[in-house]
Amino acid sequence: MKDIRLMKGNEAFAEGVIRAGCDGYFGYPITPQSEVLEYLAAQRADERTGMVVLQAESEIASIHMVYGGAACGKKVLTSSSSPGISLMQEGISFLAGTELPCLLLNVVRGGPGLGTIQPSQSDYFQAVKGGGHGDYKMIVLAPASVQEMYDFAKLGFDLAFKHRIQVMILSDGAIGQMMEKVELDDQVPRMTNEEIIQKYPWTTTGKTPDRERNIITSLDLNPVRQEIINRKLQEKFKKIQETEVRFERIQCDDAEYLFVAYGSSARICQKAVMLGRARGLKIGLLRPITLFPFPSDELAKLSKQVHGILCVEMSAGQMVEDVRLSVNGAVPVEHYGRLGGIIPAPDEVLHVLEENFINETMISESAAGGERKS
Amino acid sequence: MTEEIIIAGFGGQGVLSMGKILAYSGMMQDKEVSWFPSYGPEMRGGTANVTVIISDERISSPILNQFDTAIILNQQSMDKFENSVKKGGLLIYDPNGITRHPVRTDIDIYTVDAADESARMGSAKVFNMIVLGAFLKLKPLIGPEYMHKGLEKSLPARHHYTIPENEKAIERGKEIIQPKFLLN
Numbered sequence: 001m002k003d004i005r006l007m008k009g010n011e012a013f014a015e016g017v018i019r020a021g022c023d024g025y026f027g028y029p030i031t032p033q034s035e036v037l038e039y040l041a042a043q044r045a046d047e048r049t050g051m052v053v054l055q056a057e058s059e060i061a062s063i064h065m066v067y068g069g070a071a072c073g074k075k076v077l078t079s080s081s082s083p084g085i086s087l088m089q090e091g092i093s094f095l096a097g098t099e100l101p102c103l104l105l106n107v108v109r110g111g112p113g114l115g116t117i118q119p120s121q122s123d124y125f126q127a128v129k130g131g132g133h134g135d136y137k138m139i140v141l142a143p144a145s146v147q148e149m150y151d152f153a154k155l156g157f158d159l160a161f162k163h164r165i166q167v168m169i170l171s172d173g174a175i176g177q178m179m180e181k182v183e184l185d186d187q188v189p190r191m192t193n194e195e196i197i198q199k200y201p202w203t204t205t206g207k208t209p210d211r212e213r214n215i216i217t218s219l220d221l222n223p224v225r226q227e228i229i230n231r232k233l234q235e236k237f238k239k240i241q242e243t244e245v246r247f248e249r250i251q252c253d254d255a256e257y258l259f260v261a262y263g264s265s266a267r268i269c270q271k272a273v274m275l276g277r278a279r280g281l282k283i284g285l286l287r288p289i290t291l292f293p294f295p296s297d298e299l300a301k302l303s304k305q306v307h308g309i310l311c312v313e314m315s316a317g318q319m320v321e322d323v324r325l326s327v328n329g330a331v332p333v334e335h336y337g338r339l340g341g342i343i344p345a346p347d348e349v350l351h352v353l354e355e356n357f358i359n360e361t362m363i364s365e366s367a368a369g370g371e372r373k374s
Numbered sequence: 375m376t377e378e379i380i381i382a383g384f385g386g387q388g389v390l391s392m393g394k395i396l397a398y399s400g401m402m403q404d405k406e407v408s409w410f411p412s413y414g415p416e417m418r419g420g421t422a423n424v425t426v427i428i429s430d431e432r433i434s435s436p437i438l439n440q441f442d443t444a445i446i447l448n449q450q451s452m453d454k455f456e457n458s459v460k461k462g463g464l465l466i467y468d469p470n471g472i473t474r475h476p477v478r479t480d481i482d483i484y485t486v487d488a489a490d491e492s493a494r495m496g497s498a499k500v501f502n503m504i505v506l507g508a509f510l511k512l513k514p515l516i517g518p519e520y521m522h523k524g525l526e527k528s529l530p531a532r533h534h535y536t537i538p539e540n541e542k543a544i545e546r547g548k549e550i551i552q553p554k555f556l557l558n
Contacts, residue, residue, distance in 0.1 A: 006398050006407065006527070178436050179394065179409035181401055264437065271435035345439035 003184040009149040009176040010035035013105060016153030018045045021188035023074035024052035026065035028084060031117040032173040033107035036079045049190055059084040063091030070100035071216040073196040073203030075157050079105035082123050083114055092166060093132025097218025101160035104168045107176040110341040118341025119173030121263060124318035127170045128292045135230055137237045138166040139244065140291040142262040146180035163240055170291060174264040174343060246289035247298055251277065255284025257357050258302055260323050261312040262288050269312050271346035281358065296326035303330040308357035311335045312349050375430045377515055378438055382423035382455055383447025388502030393424035396506060399516045399524025400428040408436035421450050428515055445509055449473055462557065466508055483555040484512065491550055500543035507547020
């Protein structure tokens with residue numbers, strides 16, 4: 001029988017982490033994601049699988065514990081919310097420089113600064129463009145449901161180890177706090193040390209006489225070697241851009257106008273699509289699931305089909321820059337966002353789309369004597 | 375069928391848990407469900423509200439500003455949500471502590487004296503189940519056997535002995551709900 005439960009997004013993520021065969025969680029509480037640590041503790045994850053669950057003394061300690069665990073080839077993660085993720089940026093850059101695989105969860109709240117505990121999507125730039133220093137990218141997954149909060153724990157670890165990269169799950173307070181139905185999978189067993197040594201020969205698992213030392217460091221003062229290291233990183237990001245793009249098309253086939261939105265904004269736009277379609281408007285939604293790699297090719301294709309694109313984000317306009325780069329001027333791209341923890345309503349975003357594209361089109365076409373069905 | 379509900383009142387009245395029991399019961403009856411709470415400072419004593427959606431189809435937005443039904447349990451929530459009920463929709467409220475009663479004439483309005491009734495039943499804790507019963511009388515979306523399963527799933531095992539008392543409160547709510555203003 002299928003194991004189906006009603007869970008909060010944060011709890012579903014924590015359950016997903018346990019079932020993915022995770023070895024260690026290091027974190028520090030912050031609203032609106034504290035349920036991750038609480039759930040792991042209440043579930044006695046340490047007894048269920050033997051994984052480590054540790055409340056560190058700070059976010060900075062957490063991210064460096066992740067560094068240590070990842071260097072040993074362990075499946076490790078941390079989770080936090082916006083101000084805590086800012087504290088971790090130096091550690092994230094070090095993980096990038098050493099190509100250590102790990103999972104990071106940001107349940108975004110409104111900023112800047114301590115901001116608010118309400119949902120926001122204003123950390124897109126930080127996650128996608130690199131919040132730490134240096135030329136690096138992380139794979140960024142954007143869940144739009146509680147089921148995806150669960151699913152992306154395992155997917156995140158899989159992608160992290162496949163590419164030796166950090167995978168950030170960019171969620172928000174709404175997805176983290178709401179409850180929905182979740183279908184759970186069987187437990188994936190944790191890897192043994194022997195399996196890790198065999199599968200990941202780069203890890204610092206103790207030198208044996210038959211091999212050289214493994215050194216995990218991001219420091220190399222020789223600029224020639226450092227450029228080679230950087231070129232190698234860029235090749236990896238390029239390969240990820242070519243092979244790991246994920247997105248969902250909702251009613252795009254005959255769409256004349258398009259929403260682009262991720263996470264909880266995508267859910268709101270999905271309802272707006274329904275409301276618009278009920279009134280005869282041909283509206284679709286492209287939901288990026290990976291924010292890096294961004295579904296640029298898909299958007300370029302859709303820009304040949306639609307008359308206008310509205311990017312909806314709970315930010316002052318961050319992802320819209322990537323939408324505009326993808327579309328490259330082929331079609332008007334507008335942005336609509338609410339700030340500071342306010343969540344837009346479905347009829348609100350539909351109204352903005354109509355005001356921006358449809359009403360205007362009707363006026364200009366009727367002025368030109370053209371006919372148009374509403 | 376899609377029913378979009380807002381439940382709103384004070385923190386501590388059992389608003390969030392009423393929503394959770396409703397959502398869990400819906401899920402046990404194979405419905406699609408979502409539960410989206412106000413969280414944070416509100417949970418620590420101020421106003422609390424939760425949006426619950428029960429549907430036969432995949433739920434699009436769990437976050438809404440218009441509802442089929444509003445269940446309102448204090449004055450602040452009345453001020454905030456009376457106008458969020460869709461035309462032809464339903465508003466249920468406990469008049470206890472309400473100083474400004476609803477004035478809409480394009481929706482059905484019912485009252486349930488749940489605070490008084492829970493005192494008569496000798497347990498303030500069943501207040502929210504009386505309210506839930508009142509709702510289920512008007513919108514029988516979920517069968518009693520699934521409500522039972524929902525209670526079992528959402529209450530921790532150490533509180534399972536309270537299930538009969540909760541079910542009695544649900545039945546009592548169905549009996550005491552009163553029309554205040556009806557469209558037809």
